Amino acid sequence: MPDMRAHPPTRVANPKVVVTRELPDAVMDRLEALFDATNNRGDQAMDRAQLAAAMADCDVLVPTVTDDIDADLIAQAGDRLKLIANFGAGVNHIDLKAARQRGIIVTNTPGVLTEDTADMTMALIVSVPRRLAEGEKLVRSGTWNGWSPGGMLGHRIGGKALGIVGMGRIGQAVALRARAFGLSIHYYNRHRLPAVLEAQLAATWHANLDDLLAAADIVTIHTPLNPDSRDLIDRRRIALLRPHVYLINASRGGVVDEDALVDALEAGRLAGAGLDVWEHEPRIDPRLLAQPNVVMTPHMGSATYEGRIATGEKVIQNIRMWADGHRPPDQVLEGWA
Known part of the structure; x- marks a missing residue:
């Protein structure tokens, strides 16, 4: 050989x-x-x-x-x-x-493509909790009746815990951006970052992925797709996410069990998702398309x-x-x- x-x-x-x-x-x-x-x-x-x-x-x-x-x-x-x-x-x-x-x-x-993908990830992290896609559709529909105290309420991201799955170049670039928005940084990686880099990012390492998922308010995925990472976020792990959690994926669709994700969204066991990649691109599950709390972009993170x-x-x-x-x-x- x-x-x-x-x-x-x-x-x-x-x-x-x-x-x-x-x-x-x-x-x-x-x-x-x-x-x-x-x-x-x-x-x-x-x-x-x-x-x-x-x-x-x-x-x-x-x-x-x-x-x-x-x-x-x-x-x-x-x-x-x-x-x-x-x-x-x-x-x-x-x-x-x-x-x-x-x-x-x-x-x-x-x-x-590190900076471009990190920018897109940050855009999804902001847009899903603040319901930007829903708001844009409402304005275009012509049915918006103006500002009201209870209209289009979302959630602020400052003070929330961001769980980064995969702390390579892109994960680190996301962490730098997220700190400026007031998020606390938690991460799971096969290898712990050097102490100096952890300090620079103010990042807390979780040796166990399950522990990270249970602790995070927003989860963003930054791992390559390979045999070890396929369906890394599977049905069991999605069940570890608390109901107020948002899941962001701008890496590869196959890292997340899409059927399990849709089931959790339909059942109200997740607050929402931001997806730039899909398990069966360019086909997208019609059930995902029907979810108002999912921001979807056409694999444009590096575009x-x-x-x-x-x-x-x-x-x-x-x-x-x-x-x-x-x-x-x-x-x-x-x-x-």
């Missing part, structure tokens, strides 16, 4: 690159200037047959989260495919084990011009390093989490 850490690739002159989705013009233009690149400028997602054809005849594939690069597709790939340079940080849509067995390097784009261009630059850096015969800076190993 090839170990790409020990044996970096040989130099590849003018590699053939296939990009599966339309990227910002500046990124696509740069790809075409640097490599023998085929861009998907129509932005119609490739079907399975198109992905297989691309993988059979390119050196580098640049997929996105919408492309399911499973073991069967990797097994059919041509011998020249040696790099899958993912456009995005999450790689749960790529079979890393199958890629490694074929000697294919996988890279991602960590770090560039800024700056973020998309920075992601493309990361992809280009990884391809250039690989093509020059070096190990790419953002190589993903099979045990990625």
Whole structure:
């Protein structure tokens, strides 16, 4: 089994690159200037047959989260495919084990979307308790009769306990923002942060996820999706949340058991939710759509011009390093989490 850490690739002159989705013009233009690149400028997602054809005849594939690069597709790939340079940080849509067995390097784009995703998370944390989506719909409906003392009452977030599940780059960026809103910071992470960083964030570590969920007023999730985190917030753990709690998810839909979440919302066992990701994207459970206390956004946590261009630059850096015969800076190993 090839170990790409020990044996970096040989130099590849003018590699053939296939990009599966339309990227910002500046990124696509740069790809075409640097490599023998085929861009998907129509932005119609490739079907399975198109992905297989691309993988059979390119050196580098640049997929996105919408492309399911499973073991069967990797097994059919041509011998020249040696790099899958993912456009995005999450790689749960790529079979890393199958890629490694074929000697294919996988890279991602960590770090560039931290601030954008943290901003979106903070927006959801504010908007759900304050009922901003409900208020906006009321104004647009034409039925609003003006201010009243009891109209559109929500809850303030200052003084509440924010439970952060996953305290990596994004979790820490959310903590910094949340402190400015007067939230106390609690977190669960597989590894405790250094004491200095905990002090800077004024964050309290919970060694047990169940304990964090039972203590928080607002829970926000920031873990990658992998076998260990799938349905991490399952029916049992959702039952640990108190009825006044709001659940925020801008990470990956599969981290939360969506059926259990809907059941809890319908039964009034949760105060509400803010969701930017879905278990079966782009399909959304109609029962969720019917919940007035759920703020829903279309997986737009990273959707800024700056973020998309920075992601493309990361992809280009990884391809250039690989093509020059070096190990790419953002190589993903099979045990990625």
